[in-house]
Amino acid sequence: MSKKEKEQILVRYGSSRKEREDFLKAMISPEGKPEVLDDVVVLDVSYANMSGDIASSIFAEFGAEVIKIEPPEGDPSRKVTPYGVNRNGVGIPFIMEARNKRYFTLDLSKESARDDFKKLAAKAHIVIETFKPGQMDSWGIGYRQLSQINPGLVYIAISPYGQYGKKAQEFINVPDSDITSQAASGLPANIGDMEHMGEPYNWPLKAGVWLGWYITGIEAALGGAVARYYMQATGEGQMVDVATADAFASLVGYPVTMGFTWDRARPRIGRHDFAIYPYGFWPCKDGMVAIAAGRDHDFRGLLKILKIWKEEDDWRYVFDRIPDIVEQVEKLYKMIADETMKYTSDELVKMAVDYSIKSAKSKWRGGGVPIVMKVQKPVTTMQNPHWAKRKSFTEFEDSQLGKFIMPANFIKMSDSPPRVKWVRCGIGQDNAYILDKYLK
Amino acid sequence: MEDYFNYTKNLFDPTKVQEKPEVFKGLRVLDFTHVVYGPTTAKILGQYGAEVIKFELPWVGDLWRFGVLWGSFWRHSSVCFHFVQYGKYFFSLNLKLPKAKEIILKMAEQADVVVENFAAGTTDAWGIGYSQLSKANPGIIYISCATYGQYGPMRFFPGWDLLAQAASGVISLTGYPDTDKYYKLPDYVGDFLPGNVGALAVIMALNQRKKTGKGQYIDLAQTEALMRIIPNFTYHSITGEDLGRSGNTDPTMAPSGIFKTCDGKFVAIAAVTDEQYKAICEAMGHPELVNKYKDTFERLKPENAKELYDATAKWVGTSSAGNLVELAKKHGFSFAVVEDDYDITNDEWRRERGSVIVFTDDMYGKLNIPGPSAMLSKTPGRIKWLSRPLGYHNRYILKKILGYSEEEIKQLEKERVVGYWDDRPGIKPPVYYDIEKDPIFNYKGE
Numbered sequence: 093m094s095k096k097e098k099e100q101i102l103v104r105y106g107s108s109r110k111e112r113e114d115f116l117k118a119m120i121s122p123e124g125k126p127e128v129l130d131d132v133v134v135l136d137v138s139y140a141n142m143s144g145d146i147a148s149s150i151f152a153e154f155g156a157e158v159i160k161i162e163p164p165e166g167d168p169s170r171k172v173t174p175y176g177v178n179r180n181g182v183g184i185p186f187i188m189e190a191r192n193k194r195y196f197t198l199d200l201s202k203e204s205a206r207d208d209f210k211k212l213a214a215k216a217h218i219v220i221e222t223f224k225p226g227q228m229d230s231w232g233i234g235y236r237q238l239s240q241i242n243p244g245l246v247y248i249a250i251s252p253y254g255q256y257g258k259k260a261q262e263f264i265n266v267p268d269s270d271i272t273s274q275a276a277s278g279l280p281a282n283i284g285d286m287e288h289m290g291e292p293y294n295w296p297l298k299a300g301v302w303l304g305w306y307i308t309g310i311e312a313a314l315g316g317a318v319a320r321y322y323m324q325a326t327g328e329g330q331m332v333d334v335a336t337a338d339a340f341a342s343l344v345g346y347p348v349t350m351g352f353t354w355d356r357a358r359p360r361i362g363r364h365d366f367a368i369y370p371y372g373f374w375p376c377k378d379g380m381v382a383i384a385a386g387r388d389h390d391f392r393g394l395l396k397i398l399k400i401w402k403e404e405d406d407w408r409y410v411f412d413r414i415p416d417i418v419e420q421v422e423k424l425y426k427m428i429a430d431e432t433m434k435y436t437s438d439e440l441v442k443m444a445v446d447y448s449i450k451s452a453k454s455k456w457r458g459g460g461v462p463i464v465m466k467v468q469k470p471v472t473t474m475q476n477p478h479w480a481k482r483k484s485f486t487e488f489e490d491s492q493l494g495k496f497i498m499p500a501n502f503i504k505m506s507d508s509p510p511r512v513k514w515v516r517c518g519i520g521q522d523n524a525y526i527l528d529k530y531l532k
Numbered sequence: 533m534e535d536y537f538n539y540t541k542n543l544f545d546p547t548k549v550q551e552k553p554e555v556f557k558g559l560r561v562l563d564f565t566h567v568v569y570g571p572t573t574a575k576i577l578g579q580y581g582a583e584v585i586k587f588e589l590p591w592v593g594d595l596w597r598f599g600v601l602w603g604s605f606w607r608h609s610s611v612c613f614h615f616v617q618y619g620k621y622f623f624s625l626n627l628k629l630p631k632a633k634e635i636i637l638k639m640a641e642q643a644d645v646v647v648e649n650f651a652a653g654t655t656d657a658w659g660i661g662y663s664q665l666s667k668a669n670p671g672i673i674y675i676s677c678a679t680y681g682q683y684g685p686m687r688f689f690p691g692w693d694l695l696a697q698a699a700s701g702v703i704s705l706t707g708y709p710d711t712d713k714y715y716k717l718p719d720y721v722g723d724f725l726p727g728n729v730g731a732l733a734v735i736m737a738l739n740q741r742k743k744t745g746k747g748q749y750i751d752l753a754q755t756e757a758l759m760r761i762i763p764n765f766t767y768h769s770i771t772g773e774d775l776g777r778s779g780n781t782d783p784t785m786a787p788s789g790i791f792k793t794c795d796g797k798f799v800a801i802a803a804v805t806d807e808q809y810k811a812i813c814e815a816m817g818h819p820e821l822v823n824k825y826k827d828t829f830e831r832l833k834p835e836n837a838k839e840l841y842d843a844t845a846k847w848v849g850t851s852s853a854g855n856l857v858e859l860a861k862k863h864g865f866s867f868a869v870v871e872d873d874y875d876i877t878n879d880e881w882r883r884e885r886g887s888v889i890v891f892t893d894d895m896y897g898k899l900n901i902p903g904p905s906a907m908l909s910k911t912p913g914r915i916k917w918l919s920r921p922l923g924y925h926n927r928y929i930l931k932k933i934l935g936y937s938e939e940e941i942k943q944l945e946k947e948r949v950v951g952y953w954d955d956r957p958g959i960k961p962p963v964y965y966d967i968e969k970d971p972i973f974n975y976k977g978e
Contacts, residue, residue, distance in 0.1 A: 109653075111663065112653065112656055112663060113683075115663070115749075116682050116683040116751065119683070119749070119751055120683060126740070126744075128736045128737075128739050128740045129736075129739070140804050140805045154736055168805040168806070171828040171829065172784045172785060174763070174767060174784050174832075175832055175833060175837070176828070176829035176830065176832030176833050177770065177771055178829060179770065183784070184763045184766050184767050184770065185763050187766060188763050188766050225536070225537070226536035229536045229539075230536070234536070236536075252868070253881065253885075254885055255544070256537060256540035256541045256543070256544050256885070257537075257881055257884045258880075258881065258884065260537070261537050265860075265861050265862075265864045266864065266865070267804060267805075267808060267864060267865065267866050268804075268866060269782075269785060269788070269800075269802035269804045269866035270782060270784075270802075271782045271789070271790070271801075271802045272800045272801075272802060272866045272867060272868035273868075275799070275800035275869065275870045275871065276800075276869070277871070277876070278872065278875075278876045279718070280790055280798070280800070280870050281872035281873070282718040282719060282872075282873075283706060283715050283717070283718055292779075293708070293713055295780065295790065295792065295798065296798050296870045297707070297715065297780055298706075298779075298780050298781075298782065298789075298790055298800070299706050299717055300705030300706035300707065300777050301702055301705055301706070301717070301761060302761065303717070303761075306725075306761040307905070310725065310729060310732065311905035311906045314576070314728060314731060314732045314735070314905070314906060315904075315905070315906025315907075315908055316906075317732055317735040318555050318580050318735060318906075318908060319555075319908055319910075319911070321555055321556075321735060321742075322555045322910065322911050325742075328910060330908055330910035330911065331540075331543060331544075331909040332906050332907070332908050332909070333540075333907040333909070334906045334907070335885065335887065337868065338882070338887045338905060339905070340719075340721070341876050342887050342902045343721065343724050343725065343728065343902075343905055344719040344721055344724045344902075345724075345901070346718075346719040346873070347872070347876045347877065348615075348873075348876060348877050348882075348888050348900050348901065348902040349611050349612070349614070349877070349899065349901060349902070350601060350611070350873050351872070351873030351875075351878070351900070352877045352899065352900035353606050353611050353899070354873070355874070356873075356874055357872035357873045357874040357875070358601075358872075358873055362715065363715055366601035367599050367600060367612070368599070371692070371694055372694070373694075373698065373703065373716070382694050382697075382703065384694050410598075414602050414603050416602045416603065448690075461690055463690050463691070463695060465689075465695045465698045465699060466698070467698045467703055468698060468700070468701045468703075468704070469701050469704045469774060470700075470702075470762060470764035470774070470775070471768055471774050473700055473701040473759065474765055474768070476686075476699075477685060478684040478685050478686040479756075479759075481683070481684040482681055482683060482684045482753070482756070484759060487769075495769070496770050497768075497769035498765065499759040499762075502729075502757055503733045503750065503752055503757075504681065504683075504750065504752070505736075505737065505749070505751075506748045506750075507737070507740060507744070507746065507747075507748035508736065508737065508740040
């Protein structure tokens with residue numbers, strides 16, 4: 093079967109196929125397109141908390157002029173980096189979030205600097221801060237004071253437990269970090285092996301990604317964008333309060349709702365999934381493959397391609413396969429693993445794709461779409477030609493930071509896409525520019 | 533001057549949320565999505581006041597109506613469906629029939645946003661793609677949520693949260709180094725996070741439309757959204773090495789980790805700054821460590837980080853969680869107790885804040901629902917109702933928005949253009965509920 097035929101089976105195109113492809117291709121590169129926030133000035137005074145830098149990066153990618161304000165010795169976030177790896181004293185996460193920003197030094201603990209900050213805030217549209225609740229207010233540059241001089245200001249505050257309520261007050265001296273944000277919002281409690289696997293594998297496990305800080309950063313940007321939209325409509329600014337201890341629980345909702353309906357905590361179930369099975373990854377000859385074949389007809393398809401149809405009777409329905417009985421689910425896991433071990437990942441992917449095409453072609457439908465995908469490491473993800481075609485990674489160069497690759501261009505939009513124009517982050521490198529443009 | 537916490541308490545008062553204005557009031561969102569990723573994008577817009585109309589196939593319904601944990605439904609519905617779909621209008625329409633397409637095109641003329649998450653190109657094939665709807669309404673903002681995006685050689689591959697995690701490499705990062713003990717991220721966060729990014733993109737497009745009057749098309753690949761949040765690519769390009777897994781410590785901070793206390797609780801501790809490092813050393817009674825590793829980068833080197841991790845583990849192992857909380861408050865270092873589902877949903881603080889909402893629904897009764905992730909002082913996000921049975925709002929939408937008469941609706945029902953539920957849990961109303969008396973389901977019109 094030719095490639096074209098295959099594609100036609102997977103998707104029945106309308107008449108405008110060529111037109112659509114050209115349109116999509118033109119969307120891949122953001123160059124020359126307008127920027128949404130090109131009339132917005134953001135002051136980012138986040139300190140020792142990368143979630144603020146993440147939020148301001150997102151605004152910067154959408155075209156805002158983001159001024160990162162640091163004390164003369166720099167934000168301690170610059171040194172938060174895996175195993176101490178750095179370029180010229182700047183750590184990798186900080187480089188990652190140094191997108192399109194301006195760097196200005198101001199020591200807000202000094203009275204005179206606060207006057208400058210007030211002048212900047214009078215001209216700004218968004219402020220992002222991560223100090224302890226009430227710190228900016230006690231300096232006379234909190235939302236309460238700034239909204240007097242600039243009623244349209246959107247003021248985003250990030251802290252572990254928010255800006256109001258008893259716990260915010262009680263924990264005022266406890267600073268924020270990604271791992272504590274994860275712990276407090278119910279993430280590690282739901283990762284890790286089953287009870288009988290022994291310590292430390294059955295302990296709550298931290299996510300290997302900065303999920304606490306990235307969720308917080310994205311939510312802060314989202315809340316800020318909503319507030320900005322309201323400001324455009326009415327001229328009124330407002331305060332946006334993000335608590336990092338809410339991050340995971342508020343994003344996915346499961347901890348809140350399952351804790352209520354089950355009236356107890358869910359156990360940790362290792363690689364299994366509560367609702368869908370198989371939905372996880374299995375070993376094969378050359379690594380791991382992810383398999384998702386949860387619906388009954390998908391599962392039947394999987395049994396067929398793995399040539400274990402004889403087992404169908406025992407595992408026919410979703411509710412036969414859910415992992416509520418440990419022995420049973422481990423039996424099923426092993427049954428699939430015994431077969432996947434006989435093949436390489438490429439063979440398994442091909443078997444699944446061939447099957448899916450055949451079942452999609454059948455006029456009877458219902459043949460199922462078992463999905464098999466090779467488990468990638470970030471290093472191998474970078475080599476995938478799909479992302480090259482979508483320009484998902486970009487190489488940047490800076491005199492101080494050298495050459496490096498970053499994931500950029502992560503939202504494709506036809507009219508006003510986000511983009512990364514430059515990456516650099518010398519302390520105070522834009523002092524003259526800021527003084528000249530805003531403080532003369 | 534008024535006390536800061538009094539001021540903020542009044543500013544954000546959760547009891548006044550329903551009285552405050554809604555940002556997106558008057559915006560209409562057509563939601564052709566299913567499962568979690570796309571629906572989340574539409575939900576966020578609804579949370580801030582947009583009118584979200586969710587389309588489903590009659591007698592079939594969204595797959596996620598049956599997505600229940602360990603097979604248990606709650607009042608004949610899926611709780612997982614409730615918090616992904618709350619506040620929407622449930623319209624059940626058979627897209628295959630020409631009459632249904634007419635209805636959609638008519639609705640698109642007055643709509644502001646369209647969200648879909650079918651396989652790449654499917655909506656175009658059905659005649660409701662961006663190329664078609666933007667002709668009827670140039671102001672329309674159309675977002676396609678797919679796992680690999682709409683363009684590129686892998687665009688037709690089907691995907692879920694799991695596959696996005698596998699394709700981005702995120703799946704291999706959570707677990708113990710030098711073993712094959714690693715786990716996917718739980719609770720479909722690979723759907724929820726990109727779903728929120730989708731909402732962000734739509735809001736930016738709405739902003740742009742305010743300036744230009746024109747809508748646009750958004751192609752959001754779930755996998756790319758996950759790739760955006762990991763530093764591993766940059767790390768690799770700088771060091772030439774794979775960053776890999778780090779078990780229960782965060783390699784960007786030392787000491788850091790999740791530790792077990794002497795009373796069997798788990799706590800997370802981290803030193804983000806030099807001051808916090810000093811605070812931890814003092815709290816654990818090893819002030820000599822402060823001078824040993826003055827330099828942050830030096831401290832982060834694997835062998836030194838290991839030494840600090842071991843010292844912290846030993847200290848935590850002989851302290852109680854309650855004692856450690858007091859030390860964290862006194863000395864000022866990052867600290868949190870590991871909270872599970874039960875702790876979170878029963879947490880007084882979260883209820884007071886509004887991040888856990890004890891919601892009472894007309895149809896389903898009491899359910900704890902997550903509040904918005906960001907609290908806005910003037911235009912807070914809110915929840916109006918939980919999800920509804922399949923086709924619950926058919927009459928309401930056809931009469932109120934499209935101006936159909938009762939006879940015309942009966943005709944549509946006869947031709948099976950619109951439809952309802954069958955006897956399966958997940959799509960039908962709870963047994964105790966008398967649907968015949970429901971004023972919205974039996975909407976009479978003005």
